[in-house]
Amino acid sequence: MDRILIRGTRRLTGTIHIGGAKNAALPLLAACLLSDKTLTLSNLPHLADVSTMAHLLADLGVNISMNGTSGGGGNHGRVFELNAADISKTTAPYDLVRKMRASVLVLGPLLSRFGKARVSLPGGCAIGTRPVDLHLKALAQMGAEIDLNEGYIEAAAPDGLKGAHIVFPMVTVGGTENLLMAAALAEGETILANAAREPEVTDLARCLVAMGAEIDGIGSDTLHIIGKKELHGADYAVVPDRIETGSYAVAAAVTDGDLTLKGTRLDLIEAVADILRQAGVEISEVDDGIRVRRGAGGLRGVDVMTEPYPGFPTDMQAQLMVLMSVAQGASMMTETIFENRYMHVPELSRMGADINVHGASAIIRGGSGLKGAQVMATDLRASVSLVLAALAAEGETEINRVYHLDRGYERLEEKLAACGADIERVKN
Numbered sequence: 233m234d235r236i237l238i239r240g241t242r243r244l245t246g247t248i249h250i251g252g253a254k255n256a257a258l259p260l261l262a263a264c265l266l267s268d269k270t271l272t273l274s275n276l277p278h279l280a281d282v283s284t285m286a287h288l289l290a291d292l293g294v295n296i297s298m299n300g301t302s303g304g305g306g307n308h309g310r311v312f313e314l315n316a317a318d319i320s321k322t323t324a325p326y327d328l329v330r331k332m333r334a335s336v337l338v339l340g341p342l343l344s345r346f347g348k349a350r351v352s353l354p355g356g357c358a359i360g361t362r363p364v365d366l367h368l369k370a371l372a373q374m375g376a377e378i379d380l381n382e383g384y385i386e387a388a389a390p391d392g393l394k395g396a397h398i399v400f401p402m403v404t405v406g407g408t409e410n411l412l413m414a415a416a417l418a419e420g421e422t423i424l425a426n427a428a429r430e431p432e433v434t435d436l437a438r439c440l441v442a443m444g445a446e447i448d449g450i451g452s453d454t455l456h457i458i459g460k461k462e463l464h465g466a467d468y469a470v471v472p473d474r475i476e477t478g479s480y481a482v483a484a485a486v487t488d489g490d491l492t493l494k495g496t497r498l499d500l501i502e503a504v505a506d507i508l509r510q511a512g513v514e515i516s517e518v519d520d521g522i523r524v525r526r527g528a529g530g531l532r533g534v535d536v537m538t539e540p541y542p543g544f545p546t547d548m549q550a551q552l553m554v555l556m557s558v559a560q561g562a563s564m565m566t567e568t569i570f571e572n573r574y575m576h577v578p579e580l581s582r583m584g585a586d587i588n589v590h591g592a593s594a595i596i597r598g599g600s601g602l603k604g605a606q607v608m609a610t611d612l613r614a615s616v617s618l619v620l621a622a623l624a625a626e627g628e629t630e631i632n633r634v635y636h637l638d639r640g641y642e643r644l645e646e647k648l649a650a651c652g653a654d655i656e657r658v659k660n
């Protein structure tokens with residue numbers, strides 16, 4: 233397994249290009265199943281999870297051709313042409329779903345277009361139990377018959393899905409995405425209330441509209457969808473990755489650096505920018521991006537609670553904890569989305585961070601400085617938090633199990649090294 237070695241305390245300066253959002257790309261890829269016409273997606277990040285979704289779609293019979301890269305300059309985004317005219321099966325097998333939970337996003341589109349789908353039930357996950365019960369209940373409200381059999385979700389709607397008024401009891405990103413795709417081809421009107429408003433959900437809704445869907449309330453927590461008999465093809469560019477943006481913003485802050493992040497937008501990270509500013513980070517808008525540097529007064533502690541969008545994202549919790557560990561004073565973090573998302577804490581503690589976890593909250597006493605150590609990555613965002621800690625730490629850090637990083641951060645070492653980081657990947 234590959235390892236990453238980082239020798240810390242180098243100031244990061246320069247420009248980093250932000251790619252398309254992984255968590256937008258995955259549902260957008262699944263959306264190709266809704267039509268027999270070609271969906272062309274650009275600004276797709278080159279990531280392991282995107283390849284896993286492409287494999288799954290190809291396995292179902294989607295014809296995928298890669299058509300170069302989008303944009304110019306530092307933009308390495310890929311262009312995929314996806315055609316689902318000849319779907320040969322409607323089963324998403326265990327081997328592919330096991331690799332990536334977001335595979336469950338094929339359920340809604342397969343069921344609405346073909347009247348049936350068999351999708352392996354995603355298992356637990358390092359950050360929480362992460363059931364998909366809300367996806368299934370909502371699809372049942374639209375008339376689907378759903379059985380759980382031998383580890384598979386078996387869903388059927390022989391007469392098609394019917395519009396329904398669905399009120400999600402809690403905000404679910406994937407649930408909203410699956411239901412948006414299901415409703416796009418259902419008969420009649422579907423209302424999704426207490427829907428997720430994450431920019432990735434909005435991106436999917438906009439792409440569906442480009443494919444001919446009728447959706448009102450995009451960007452709000454109530455979506456009205458009038459189902460269509462069929463959707464057509466479209467050309468659509470994936471929204472910039474707000475979590476990659478936020479992660480590099482923290483890299484600038486904790487290394488006393490000065491980074492320009494290109495190809496991204498401040499409005500995507502408002503809650504994160506707000507917290508970073510409270511912590512003493514300067515963020516400004518520049519042409520096609522943002523500039524981030526540590527303010528003259530240094531970093532100070534902040535209190536943060538993760539929440540559904542537009543609140544502070546759980547996917548930035550681990551990264552912010554690194555900033556809290558090197559800031560002056562105490563900070564408090566409260567994680568409200570996942571029940572087990574503090575696995576980076578023992579690893580950060582091995583690097584000298586002073587963090588006490590009590591249930592969903594953690595107190596971080598900053599200011600004592602981090603030191604290099606051997607650490608282990610446990611999930612995607614925990615992994616990047618270890619990279620950030622290593623960049624700020626004295627001495628050398630060895631990060632193991634870095635395959636997690638490859639799921640969500642494209643060319644991470646290259647991007648950081650170009651800005652002055654002393655970082656290398658050791659292949660095994």
Ligand code: EPZ
Nearest residue numbers: 255334362363364365366367403404405406407569570612
């Ligand atoms: C998406 O996961 C993201 N993944 C996650 O990003 C992100 O952390 C999460 O949203 C929250 O923002 C993708 O977009 C591919 P949820 P998702 O359904 O859709 C509970 C990353 O690092 N729940 O909004 O699976 C669930 O257990 C990843 O990039 C149910 O109880 O998240 C969780 O506690 C990790 N029943 C909460 O809701 C359900 O049926 C929010 O989950 C569905 C969800």
